[in-house]
Amino acid sequence: MTSLIPAPRRMVTGSGEVRLTARSRLRADAATEGVGRWLRTVLWQATGLPLPEARETDRTDGDGIGLRLDPRLGPEEYRLVSDRTGVLVEGGSAAGVFRGAQTLRQLLGPDAYRKAPLGERTWAVRHVVIEDAPRFPWRGLMLDVARHFMPKDGILRYLDLMAAHKLNVFHFHLTDDQGWRIEIRRHPRLTEVGSWRPRTKFGHRASPLWEEKPHGGFYTQDDIREIVAYAAERHITVVPEIDVPGHSQAAIAAYPELGNTDAVTASAEAGTALSVWDTWGISPHVLAPTDHTLRFYEGVFEEVLELFPSEFIHVGGDECPKDQWRQSPAAQARIAELGLADEDQLQSWFIGHFDKWLTARGRRLIGWDEILEGGLADGAAVSSWRGYAGGIAAARAGHDVVMCPEQQVYLDHRQDGGADEPVPIGFVRTLEDVYRFEPVPAELTPEEAGHVLGTQANLWTEVMEDHARVDYQAFPRLAAFAEVAWSSLPAPQDRDFAGFERRMETHYGRLDALGVGYRPPAGPRPWQRRPGVPGRPIDGPPPNR
Numbered sequence: 001m002t003s004l005i006p007a008p009r010r011m012v013t014g015s016g017e018v019r020l021t022a023r024s025r026l027r028a029d030a031a032t033e034g035v036g037r038w039l040r041t042v043l044w045q046a047t048g049l050p051l052p053e054a055r056e057t058d059r060t061d062g063d064g065i066g067l068r069l070d071p072r073l074g075p076e077e078y079r080l081v082s083d084r085t086g087v088l089v090e091g092g093s094a095a096g097v098f099r100g101a102q103t104l105r106q107l108l109g110p111d112a113y114r115k116a117p118l119g120e121r122t123w124a125v126r127h128v129v130i131e132d133a134p135r136f137p138w139r140g141l142m143l144d145v146a147r148h149f150m151p152k153d154g155i156l157r158y159l160d161l162m163a164a165h166k167l168n169v170f171h172f173h174l175t176d177d178q179g180w181r182i183e184i185r186r187h188p189r190l191t192e193v194g195s196w197r198p199r200t201k202f203g204h205r206a207s208p209l210w211e212e213k214p215h216g217g218f219y220t221q222d223d224i225r226e227i228v229a230y231a232a233e234r235h236i237t238v239v240p241e242i243d244v245p246g247h248s249q250a251a252i253a254a255y256p257e258l259g260n261t262d263a264v265t266a267s268a269e270a271g272t273a274l275s276v277w278d279t280w281g282i283s284p285h286v287l288a289p290t291d292h293t294l295r296f297y298e299g300v301f302e303e304v305l306e307l308f309p310s311e312f313i314h315v316g317g318d319e320c321p322k323d324q325w326r327q328s329p330a331a332q333a334r335i336a337e338l339g340l341a342d343e344d345q346l347q348s349w350f351i352g353h354f355d356k357w358l359t360a361r362g363r364r365l366i367g368w369d370e371i372l373e374g375g376l377a378d379g380a381a382v383s384s385w386r387g388y389a390g391g392i393a394a395a396r397a398g399h400d401v402v403m404c405p406e407q408q409v410y411l412d413h414r415q416d417g418g419a420d421e422p423v424p425i426g427f428v429r430t431l432e433d434v435y436r437f438e439p440v441p442a443e444l445t446p447e448e449a450g451h452v453l454g455t456q457a458n459l460w461t462e463v464m465e466d467h468a469r470v471d472y473q474a475f476p477r478l479a480a481f482a483e484v485a486w487s488s489l490p491a492p493q494d495r496d497f498a499g500f501e502r503r504m505e506t507h508y509g510r511l512d513a514l515g516v517g518y519r520p521p522a523g524p525r526p527w528q529r530r531p532g533v534p535g536r537p538i539d540g541p542p543p544n545r
Contacts, residue, residue: 003506004106004130005479006166006486014127018063018082020047020108021123025054025064032067032097034233039065039101043108048117062086065104067097076168077133080104082125095235096133099166103130110509113164136439138402138454139485140169140239141478143470146176146250147280148461149195149217150470156230157467161474161514163234165482170231171314171383171456173241174219177249177277177285181218182240182307186299187255191218194250197276203423203463203533205280211465216276224307239366240308244297245287245350246320250276252285258296260288263328280462282319289325289334289350298357311364312381317351318368348374355380366402369394383456385410387545388441395444395451403439404456407542409481411473412460414537415519422472422530423463427542431521435480435500436492457481463535468517472528475518479507 004011020043028036040051054064066088073079073092078100081088089104091097105112107125141162143150150158159170174181180194196216202209219227231238252259253274264274264285277283287293304313322343325331335346348371355365355377366381369390376382381400384391391401406413406426413426439455457478464470480500489495511518517528 003503004103005500005503005507006483007489007500007503008103008130008132009488010129010131012129014083014129016084016127017124018087018127019122019124020049020051020065021063022049023063024049024051026051026067027054027064028067029069031069032091032094035094035098035101036067038098038233039067039104042105043112046112046114046117047108047123049123065089067101069093069097074133076137078103078130080128080130080132082107082128084127087125095168098163098235099132099134100130102164102166103132105164106510110506110513113510113513134166134168134486135488136452136454136485138169138456139167139482140171140402140404140454140456141167142171142173142241142404142456142458144173144176144459144461145181146173146179148200148465149179149181149215150461150467151217152219152223152227154467154470155227158470159227159231159234159236161478161516162236164510164514165479166486167478167482168236169454169456170236170238171241171458172227172238173243173314175241175243175250175316176247177283178280179216179218179276180250180254182224182242182304183218183220184300184303185221186303187296189254190251190300192254194254194276197278199278200465201279201462202465203530204425204536205462206536207534209533210278221303221307228308237310238308239310239312239314240304241314241316242297242300242304243316243318244354245289245293245347246318247283247316248287249274249283249285252287255296258287258293259285260324260328260331262330263324282321284321284323286320286322286324287350288328289331289346294353297354301354301357305361305363312366313358313363314383315351315354315365315367317347317371318385320347320370322347342374344374346374347371348377351380352377381453385458387543389545391452392441392444392448395448398451400451400453402453402456404458406458407544408437409434409455409457410460411457411477411481412463414535415473415477416523417537418523420524420529422469422524422528423533424535424537425463426536427538427540429477429542431477431480431501431504432497434477435484435497436495437481437484438492439484455481455485463533468528471517472519472524475511475516476504476508476521479504479511 064086070090075093078091078096089100180190195218200211200215325343382394413429414424
């Protein structure tokens, strides 16, 4: 009973139990019908119990489940009561009821996560009262599908895994130097050319190893609609990322006129057709600051807005080398025309253009903390990845922030310092390290801290060639992160990590039932290792700034 993850705000257990049987019914009204449909489906798969619909939601027969709204509760707040009348889940909205339904599934035990029943068994929920609500409204996971493409079924699977951990924002990193992953109908070469690369670096970018076969793929617009609808049924918002003005080599390979052709033709690359990048790092090829580029990407974003109803649209804005702009007469002319001081301000102008464009269409721009360079675009929000500093500066300037510092919650960083860790990247970030992560910097005033929308874990996939590698890097640390994002925990040094580990003993069973290839506490299994594939480990503790 104490193995819930994330930990609820308040829980009181009783001595009896509610048994679900073939006679049990599930009661939902019009406002909770979607949650009822989801819960009936997953429980029927796992238990074989039909849980037919009942019309009333204000009473049960002692062995049923009721779902209903309570307007006195917050939007994602819920109350779960299991007593002699049955199980009742109430929420301030359908999202709150859904979070409570996820808790109910945990209470039924790990086998409630299976896709088919294992045979006759008792399905029981002990008498309990749980009152719960999230700490942050933004509890996110960023998945990079540009470096290594994840097919649609893998995305749907990760949305289910997010929902099981009460995460509610899926940051979908769709474009980068190594691939363009979303169909744009007015610019078909973005996927015809930009979604495929001829080969792929295997391991860190300094590795001598290559996978000598094409890699790629993309999502059709109907795929995107399906993903967004599937997420919405699980009360997850999908925030798309279209990276500008850097991390754009795949787009430039498809449409060379988007690049700084007047700088490139004077370089050693003259006469060489640019291709989708096959290695890792930061490409020098960035978008040209021309009217043509602006119109092109306005067309891209018009189609993106039709597909994604999210309030925020992520435009990247990170790691934009300025060398080509310095060498480009057209870029320098643009700087002079606009009266800008330098290339940093040119990037700020570029981001500011799309901030105004998105605002005019009722959306909000969010970007990585480099958008602070040269002046923060009005109305923009910041994903603070290079530590806490960018988020602190943005919050103090009155801008909303999502805290995702690389040194704390980049789950592509290695989980242990042992020699068996596959393709070790970055600092060691153990399960305990993630559990002790604090998203809100202590130096912020209460008013400034109010600009921290929440937090996000990021999965960059340069060294994750398939879903098994993604699973290994994400879990079990994503479970710890989910508790940090949802639960109101004490200060990092006062958190009960030993208690969390005890709850994880049950949670590993849930992950097993879900088929998650997590890193076992004792270390990687033999097939999870990558002997001979070099990474880039960084020794010592990470900076905490």
